[in-house]
Amino acid sequence: MLFHVRMNVNLPMTMPAEQAAQLKADEKALAARLQHEGKWRHLWRIAGQYANISVFDVASVDELHTLLTSLPLFPYMQIQVMPLCRHPSSVRDNDL
Numbered sequence: 001m002l003f004h005v006r007m008n009v010n011l012p013m014t015m016p017a018e019q020a021a022q023l024k025a026d027e028k029a030l031a032a033r034l035q036h037e038g039k040w041r042h043l044w045r046i047a048g049q050y051a052n053i054s055v056f057d058v059a060s061v062d063e064l065h066t067l068l069t070s071l072p073l074f075p076y077m078q079i080q081v082m083p084l085c086r087h088p089s090s091v092r093d094n095d096l
């Protein structure tokens with residue numbers, strides 16, 4: 001199942017720089033693993049914003065929820081999820 005996900009990141013201004021750097025490093029490491037596993041199919045920065053557009057390929061809504069809530073930055077993100085299905089006019093023979 002494919003999901004389009006928008007993540008807006010809002011780190012508190014009061015967070016110590018070292019804590020923010022550690023959270024970002026942990027997030028990057030997990031994101032790399034999930035991309036290599038094929039679960040995090042796309043990761044794009046939204047230009048000019050501390051936000052990203054991602055596409056996840058997971059088996060279920062429950063798996064997506066578990067994955068998103070396990071992200072180190074999850075407590076500091078506002079997340080919007082849109083489930084995707086195939087468009088009948090798509091000329092692609094694969095899903096992405």
Ligand SMILES: O=C(O)CC1=CCC(=O)O1
Nearest residue numbers: 009027028031050051052
């Ligand atoms: O910077 C972001 O948009 C949040 C994020 C997702 C994966 C990552 O490494 O950072």
